[in-house]
Amino acid sequence: MTRPAKAVRGSTTGRPIMVLLDLAGQRWTLRILWELQAGPETFRGLQTRCGGISPTVLNTRLKSLRDAGLVEAGPNGYVLTPDGEALGQHLLALDAWAQGWADRRDPRLP
Amino acid sequence: MTRPAKAVRGSTTGRPIMVLLDLAGQRWTLRILWELQAGPETFRGLQTRCGGISPTVLNTRLKSLRDAGLVEAGPNGYVLTPDGEALGQHLLALDAWAQGWADRRDPRLP
DNA sequence: TTCTTATGCTACGTTTTTAGTAGCGTCAAT
């Protein structure tokens, strides 16, 4: 066992995708990445952009994201790392897809 | 206001991507899509594949996913819809990326 | 200097979500 890979919520495999799905499965994680994708932002800036996320959660998410090497603290606030940017590109792709997805499903549904 | 777009957790915009991020931000949602990506699966099958997710949550997730038009109930259990498959492809892309991501970050970290 | 203003963040009580286990009703095969 060369890489213990620290068991992750909902999965003992340690497969990277599982780690990622686990991370993404926590509330606000993806949203924070999404907002940072638009540029650096301060703690309080993120708070308002995320529509009043509680500071407790925001802080723990930022910790997780920094541990994951996706976000880091810069001079102008928090920024995406190169890896974070790469993931952000995937989110952009999802954005494009989601557009069509929404249009496709019955537009006159509640 | 042509499409009320039913305010979504953490966002009042109703932008499709927000709806998606919201959905994905719930525990197990992405994991379920991931498992279904591998093929149709029964309720109990999903339960075991997801490592003992409680039936309560699995059921509410499946409901959300069906409402979202990503999953449907077929004769052999639950299946991804075309939209679900498309999303699954994005997950596959993420899988590939996550591989490199994991390799890139310090491999001898706890 | 003193006062304001903004920052990142912690404390803590309340609410919401998830977990965990038990079991019901249905159906098909034995």
Add this chain to the structure above:
DNA sequence: ATTGACGCTACTAAAAACGTAGCATAAGAA
């Protein structure tokens, strides 16, 4: 008739998230 698997609901306990208040620090204006 009984057994087994199925989809799923009920219910309580535990964990996560919320919401508000506030602290400590630092930079700028008065």
